[in-house]
Amino acid sequence: FPIEKQDNYVAIWRSSGYKNDTVNKKRNPSWLFWYELIQRLYKEGYKVAQLGTKDHELICDGILDLRHLSLFEAVRFSLSCECSIGTDSGSMHCLGGYGSKQILLTTYWREGHVQNYSALVPVNYKNCAINLFCPDDINKIEYDKIVEGIKLLNE
DSSP, rough: OOOOOOOTTEEEEEESSSSSSSHHHSSSOHHOOOHHHHHHHHTTTTTEESOOOTTTOOOOOOOEOOSSSSSHHHHHHHHSSSSEESSSSSSHHHHHHTTTOOEEEEOOOOOTGGGGGGGOOOOOTTEEEEEEESSSGGGOOOHHHHHHHHHHOOO
C-alpha cells in the first residue's frame, strides 16, 4: 500500500497490555516519562503523534492524536514517520514485520524473563530497530539515547 512520508514525525505507541496492573506498570513507561520525552523531541525539532487506543490517555496537548485510527491505519501512519517508539507490544511487532524504523523500550517485566530478556523484543526484518533495555526500571532509559537512536536510524 502507498505510504506518504510524514515530515519529521515520531510515532509514540504509549502502552502495551490490556490492564492497568502491576505487570503493565513495569512494562510501560510512566506518563511523566512520555511527557518529558515529548518535550525533548520538540526541542530537537520533531513533531509527535500518539497512536494506540483511547484507553491510553493523551500524553499532552499539542501532539497529533491518532488514537482513533484502526490498527491498520495506525501502522500505515507509523510507517511514514521518522521512527516509532514503543515497548514490546503487538503494534511494534507489526511494524517490525514491515521493517519500520523503531526504538524499542524494554525491561524485565515477565516471570522467567531474566533468563532471556530479548525473547519478547519485536524482530525487525530490515534490522531497523534499536532496543534500549533497562533491567530494573523502564523509566530510567535515557532520553538522549532515544534521540540518538532516531538520528542513527535516519542517517
